[in-house]
Amino acid sequence: MSRAPFAPSDEVDAVVIGTGAGGAPLLARLASAGLSVVALEAGRALDPARDYARDEEAQGFLFWNDERLSAGRDPVAFGRNNSGTGVGGSTLHYTAYTVRAQPADLRLKTEFGVGEDWPFDYATLEPYYDEVEATVGVSGPSPYPWGPPRTPYPLKPLPLNGAAQLMQRGCDALGLRTSPAANAALSGSYSSDGTVFRPACHACGFCQAGCATGAKGSADVTWLPLARAAGAEIRPECFATGFERDAAGRITAVVYRTPAGEERQRCRAVFLCAGAIETPRLLLLGGLANGSGQVGRNFMAHTGIQVWGQFDDFVRPFKGIPGGLISEDTHRPADADFAGGYLLQSIGVMPVTYASQVARGRKLWGPQLRAHMRGYNNTAGINILGDCLPDAGNYLELSDEPDARGLPKPRVHFTMGENERRMTDHADRLMRRIWEAAGARDIWSFPRNAHIIGTARMGTDPERSVVDPDGKAHDVPNLYVSDNSTFPSALGANPALTIMALALRTADRFLAKRGA
Amino acid sequence: MHCNMRGDRASVDKDTTATTAPGTGTATAGLRDHRYPDGTFAALIATPFVTAPTRAALQARMDKPPVIEPRFLAAGEFALLGAVCDHLLGETGERRIDVPGAIDARLAAGTTDGWRYDALPDDGSAMKRGLAGIDETARLMAGAPFADLAAADRERVIAAVAAGDPPGETWRGLPARTFFEDLLAAATESFYAHPLAQEEIGYAGYADARGWQAIGLDEREPREPEPVAAAFATSEGRP
Numbered sequence: 001m002s003r004a005p006f007a008p009s010d011e012v013d014a015v016v017i018g019t020g021a022g023g024a025p026l027l028a029r030l031a032s033a034g035l036s037v038v039a040l041e042a043g044r045a046l047d048p049a050r051d052y053a054r055d056e057e058a059q060g061f062l063f064w065n066d067e068r069l070s071a072g073r074d075p076v077a078f079g080r081n082n083s084g085t086g087v088g089g090s091t092l093h094y095t096a097y098t099v100r101a102q103p104a105d106l107r108l109k110t111e112f113g114v115g116e117d118w119p120f121d122y123a124t125l126e127p128y129y130d131e132v133e134a135t136v137g138v139s140g141p142s143p144y145p146w147g148p149p150r151t152p153y154p155l156k157p158l159p160l161n162g163a164a165q166l167m168q169r170g171c172d173a174l175g176l177r178t179s180p181a182a183n184a185a186l187s188g189s190y191s192s193d194g195t196v197f198r199p200a201c202h203a204c205g206f207c208q209a210g211c212a213t214g215a216k217g218s219a220d221v222t223w224l225p226l227a228r229a230a231g232a233e234i235r236p237e238c239f240a241t242g243f244e245r246d247a248a249g250r251i252t253a254v255v256y257r258t259p260a261g262e263e264r265q266r267c268r269a270v271f272l273c274a275g276a277i278e279t280p281r282l283l284l285l286g287g288l289a290n291g292s293g294q295v296g297r298n299f300m301a302h303t304g305i306q307v308w309g310q311f312d313d314f315v316r317p318f319k320g321i322p323g324g325l326i327s328e329d330t331h332r333p334a335d336a337d338f339a340g341g342y343l344l345q346s347i348g349v350m351p352v353t354y355a356s357q358v359a360r361g362r363k364l365w366g367p368q369l370r371a372h373m374r375g376y377n378n379t380a381g382i383n384i385l386g387d388c389l390p391d392a393g394n395y396l397e398l399s400d401e402p403d404a405r406g407l408p409k410p411r412v413h414f415t416m417g418e419n420e421r422r423m424t425d426h427a428d429r430l431m432r433r434i435w436e437a438a439g440a441r442d443i444w445s446f447p448r449n450a451h452i453i454g455t456a457r458m459g460t461d462p463e464r465s466v467v468d469p470d471g472k473a474h475d476v477p478n479l480y481v482s483d484n485s486t487f488p489s490a491l492g493a494n495p496a497l498t499i500m501a502l503a504l505r506t507a508d509r510f511l512a513k514r515g516a
Numbered sequence: 517m518h519c520n521m522r523g524d525r526a527s528v529d530k531d532t533t534a535t536t537a538p539g540t541g542t543a544t545a546g547l548r549d550h551r552y553p554d555g556t557f558a559a560l561i562a563t564p565f566v567t568a569p570t571r572a573a574l575q576a577r578m579d580k581p582p583v584i585e586p587r588f589l590a591a592g593e594f595a596l597l598g599a600v601c602d603h604l605l606g607e608t609g610e611r612r613i614d615v616p617g618a619i620d621a622r623l624a625a626g627t628t629d630g631w632r633y634d635a636l637p638d639d640g641s642a643m644k645r646g647l648a649g650i651d652e653t654a655r656l657m658a659g660a661p662f663a664d665l666a667a668a669d670r671e672r673v674i675a676a677v678a679a680g681d682p683p684g685e686t687w688r689g690l691p692a693r694t695f696f697e698d699l700l701a702a703a704t705e706s707f708y709a710h711p712l713a714q715e716e717i718g719y720a721g722y723a724d725a726r727g728w729q730a731i732g733l734d735e736r737e738p739r740e741p742e743p744v745a746a747a748f749a750t751s752e753g754r755p
Contacts, residue, residue, distance in 0.1 A: 042745040054722050057709040058573035071634035079630025148623060162733045202727020212567065300688045314550075316740075318721035319731040352708050358706040360697055363678055365604040366671070369704065377550045377743075404626070411634060508554055 004038075012036040015254045015267040015452045017240045017282075020089020021499040022483030024219035024227065025275030029351035030271075032232035038265055039227070039257050041480040042274075048220075052212040052511065056352040059209035062086060062093045066170040068277060068305065069399055069411040074247030074302035074449060076301050076414045080208070080353075082452050083177065083275050087236050088220035091496065095207050096184040097217050098138050098497040099343060099385075100129050102147045102331055108387065110338035114419070115389045117467035119460050122148070127354040128501035129184045133182075135226075136500070137190045137198065140182030146328035158201060161320030163380035166311060167346035168325055170438030181345065183219070183324035184217035194226050205318045205348055211443050223500075234424040235461030238263070243270065250478050257405070269478040269510070276485040280396050280455040281410045283466075288471040289456070289481075294466050296396035298457055300490040301414055301449035305424045306357070307431035309440025310375045317348040317379050321451030324348070330384070330430065331492060338422040341492050342386030344431070351376055361391065361446040374477075375442075382434060384427040384459065388453070388490040389419050396455050453481050456485040470513075471506035482506045550718035550743040557711040565723035565739055574722060583617025587624035588640060593647050594620060599663040600650060603670045604700055605707050614714060617705045619643075635691050636698065646695040649686035651679070656683040656735050718743055 013035035016023045023039060030037045042060075046052070052367060055057060063082035070076055084090035103122035108115035130151045133140075142152035157180030162167070164180070169177045185201040201215035214221045224234060237259055244253040253264040272279050280296040283289050325346040332341045349357075355373055358364055364372055393415060398408040416424070428445050435443050458481075459465030462474035467486055473479040473501050482503045484495050491498060557578075561571055598616045600745040601607070602606035603617060614642045636642045654662040665673065676682035678700075680693030695727060707713050714722075720740050730737045 027583065054567060054570040054724050055573050055574040055709075057705075058569075059578075060629075064646065065630040067627055067628040068631045070631050071633040075633055077631055079628075094587055159731060161731045162735075165733045202724075204724040204727050204732050205721065205731070206724075211568075268553045313733045314736065316731075316736070318719065318729045334680060350721065351717060352705050355704045356701050356709040359701040363697070363700065365678075365700055366606040369604070370606045371549075372717075373717050374709065376719065506730075 001182065003231035004228075006036060006038055006233055008263050010036070011266040011268060014266070014269045015040060015265050015370045016273055016274035016306055018089055018275065018278070018483065019037045019219060019224060019234060019253065020084065020273065020275065020483070020494045021086050021219065021507055022052070022275070022503050023089065023271065024091070024223035024505040025500045025503040026271055026273065026482050027221045027232050027234075028230065029504055030511070031223050031227045031232035033511050035297060037227075038235045038267070039232060039242050040254065040265070041089070041234060041236050041237060042239045043087065043089075044453065045087040045234070045236040048210060048212045048214065052210045054204060054206055056209050056350050062210050063095070066109030066403055066407055069409055071411055071416070072394065072413040073415040073419055076412060076449050076452070078277070081450055083277065087234060088218050088388065089225065090209055091218040092220065093330065094210050094218070097345065097492045097494045098136070098182050098184045098217075099326065099462050100131065100147070100150070100182075100447070101491040102328070102494040104332065104341075105116055105489070105493065107388065108340055108489050115387075116457070116459070117204040118330040118488050119458060123370060124505070125152075125268065125501050126500070128481075128504045131504060132290045132497060132500045134160050134192050135195060136184045136222045137192065138182050138217070139184050139187040141179045142372055144182070145177055145179045146331065153182060154192070155190060156417065157181070158183055158185060158321045158324065159188045159203070159205070160324045161254045161315055161317075162313065163348045164320070166313070166315065166380045166438045167344070167382055167434065170434035171327055171434075173437035174433060176329045176434070178325050178327045181323055183321050183323065185211075185321055186217075187217045192193055194229060195222055196225050203320045205320055205322060205350065207322055208353070209350065212464045217483050220514070231367070239405070240274070240282060241405075242282075247478060250275075251476065269480065271480045271482055273482045275483050276452040277396065277410055277412065279481060281398065283456065284398050289466055289475045289479060291475045294464065294468060295455060296455050297392065298390035298454045299389055299394040299396055299412060299414060300388040300453040300487070301310050302451045302453070303416070303420050303424050303488055304355050304383055304448045304450035305427055306381050306430075306446040306448065307435060307443060308379060308446065308458035309435040309438075309443045310378045310439070311380060311440055312378070314375050314377055315380045317354070320348060322348040323515065330427070333426065334384040336426060338419045338426065339389065340423070341388030342384040342420070342427055343492060345383055345385060347380060347381040347383050347486065349379070354379065355463075357446050362444060380440075382431045385432070385494055386423045386427065387487045387492045388449070389417055389490065390454055390457070391417050416449065420449075443484050451490075453484045453487045453490050453495060456481050457488045458486040459488060470509035471502070480506055480510060527551070540632065545594070551716045551717050552720070552741050553744050554715075556741050557706070557715045560720060560723045560739065563723065563739070565602055565725050569723050570652045572730050577709070577728075578711055582614040586620040588620050589643070591624070593644060594652060595645075596663055598648050599698075600647070600672075600699070601703050603674055604633050609719065611709055613710045615703050615706045619702055633698070635694050642690065642695055645686060645690050646699060649682070649684050649690060649695075652684035653677060653682040654711070670680050670689075708743070
């Protein structure tokens with residue numbers, strides 16, 4: 001077996017760009033199969049126990065803070081909302097809400113005549129869901145109340161915090177089913193094959209600001225130790241900027257910048273796992289894999305409207321897993337006037353995040369702002385995670401404004417369509433009823449669109465998609481994409497679990513063809 | 517300590533200001549008031565309930581001297597930003613959380629929060645132009661620069677900018693509503709990142725080195741103080 005460290009002049013079997021949900025599982029799989037693999041990560045390698053403060057502002061280094069330009073009628077917020085940096089990528093700050101897509105999510109076009117179908121069905125993803133849940137350690141209810149029967153979760157659900165109890169109260173009153181949600185944070189100490197032993201979650205609530213204990217199933221404590229043990233090399237602070245290709249169009253090396261200067265790593269294959277902004281940005285910069293003209297197109301963001309209220313009860317919303325409770329009764333609502341559906345999620349919140357949303361959403365200032373914030377400890381929220389249809393008017397392009405590296409900043413256009421607006425209105429009405437039934441006062445809504453999806457979509461038709469169902473670029477023989485940019489449709493589910501499942505499948509497909 | 521929260525506690529406790537924006541709420545607010553006693557942060561920060569990196573980050577924020585000489589903004593712009601932040605954050609005491617200094621430092625360093633509205637120029641240009649716009653609007657609406665206005669006139673100016681259609685040539689090239697949203701969000705985030713502002717809202721989440729066991733409704737752990745505003749504590753102690 002080839003093992004790290006490798007020299008840039010060594011022709012390694014594969015270079016993986018990005019170590020988040022798309023890159024890390026794949027890196028572990030390729031290394032375990034005996035391949036020589038190098039991962040390039042733009043961010044730093046940090047030690048959570050030593051380097052992570054339990055403080056939102058101090059943890060700002062976890063976010064991808066290179067400026068992106070947000071355009072369209074519903075500009076999408078980036079930074080802390082959507083993308084991360086560091087060895088482990090966005091999994092370092094994901095909430096660990098690891099819900100599965102439902103089978104119908106992959107057949108939106110068949111069911112409704114809009115959007116896109118995925119090029120394979122739920123049964124294709126299912127074994128990978130099982131594997132990811134076992135490896136990262138998902139705590140969840142067994143049996144799961146919605147969808148087809150599934151393998152029991154490896155750990156029992158996490159305890160409910162105040163926001164989860166309140167949502168349960170409101171949903172009970174309206175006759176909506178709820179359940180403790182599936183979260184990749186450990187309800188008991190745990191290890192799975194080859195992964196390090198990790199402690200139980202101690203309910204600090206800082207998932208979105210980085211887990212300092214290792215209880216959350218981020219890539220740095222799960223897939224990446226597996227990958228290293230199998231011989232992979234992970235290089236932090238390496239920002240990929242381009243590719244070298246031979247006359248046949250094959251990529252022969254990845255060009256990247258380090259603090260010490262520019263390097264190039266020779267390789268036989270490349271896996272681009274940089275997320276739905278940086279992946280298409282890099283492809284557009286290099287004029288690569290874009291015979292379809294679809295690179296950067298079909299940008300989607302989940303409908304994610306939040307409804308907040310203040311209660312007589314003390315919530316202390318900083319405690320516990322933030323997304324403690326779920327309802328999927330709204331996956332296909334009987335009274336829907338839209339395609340697809342959404343899930344409901346209780347939300348706890350840290351004070352700076354909440355204050356920021358009050359500023360942007362309520363426009364409160366002065367004594368009103370201060371008075372509202374003094375109700376922080378009695379605040380709880382519900383939000384949705386809803387499907388989003390691909391639209392030709394929503395896309396990423398390179399702007400003519402250079403960033404600190406001298407590369408063009410990406411500009412992302414996003415405007416909610418009629419389907420997203422109807423779904424948001426439906427959810428707004430329902431969540432307000434839930435909060436009224438639970439006894440909330442001063443109920444207010446914060447419309448938002450979260451997660452970044454779909455800018456290098458997969459499909460069988462090279463005219464309409466960037467990669468094939470295995471994740472391989474239609475136009476480049478040895479380039480694969482593994483991240484949320486390949487999703488043909490947004491799914492009514494938080495993306496991280498599906499990104500990880502898809503990453504394992506892409507690795508398996510690559511290995512199968514390589515062995516053939 | 518270089519900064520403090522204002523001390524007019526008694527009047528604030530009677531604050532029944534409606535915080536419900538038009539058409540968005542269902543009831544009066546200002547109902548809850550859970551400030552922690554003065555000194556809560558100072559006492560908790562020294563305990564084993566706070567991890568070492570947390571203590572280092574928060575203590576550095578507490579000890580940071582206020583910025584006197586701005587590094588990005590001109591002196592006049594910086595003074596105007598101070599007056600605007602005072603109004604936005606309801607800061608009326610002699611000593612204040614240094615939000616303008618934090619904003620200037622960020623602009624000087626050129627760091628961003630990862631995105632900006634495409635309708636706005638870069639953060640530094642937007643700030644300089646927006647501040648000029650606020651002063652222009654103040655002169656047009658109230659006949660004097662913003663910093664020279666009484667509170668009621670400041671409120672009229674800020675409300676006009678927030679509403680998105682203030683008088684002034686400056687705003688022809690800068691969308692006022694969008695600029696204001698970014699400014700208010702930046703000021704609010706910086707303010708509530710400060711331990712003393714967090715003390716005011718009864719936040720003790722930084723004292724979590726041993727995690728939390730009492731996470732359900734109306735549950736409180738011994739290290740979490742009783743709120744000062746006992747008159748509001750109607751549900752505390754319920755089973």
